[in-house]
Amino acid sequence: MTHVVSESCIKCKYTDCVDVCPVDCFREGPNMLVIDPDECIDCAVCIPECPANAIYAEEDMPADQLAFIKLNVELARAEGWKSITKRKPALPDADDWKDVMPKIQLLER
16 A cells, blocks of 8 residues: 545645655655655655645545545656655645645646
């Protein structure tokens, strides 16, 4: 199994999770992060680090977030989505967006 970044990350892109990842499995897009399932070792250390509560074990994904399993795979392999290995500031208005749902329509690929 792997871990998955859900919709809650969109327009936030907190990178606290990146600092604790022992295998550098996070990929960065314009306004969210995803987890590369081929790199994730299912250690779960990233889950409690996310201020937006956006990371789930694949088997624990809420029903309304299941599409993000495939989306993480797709975007982790997409051109322009590069590995991120160091923490950086969240998006400027991340705290305003943290609890807003739905926001899939705001995803920038």
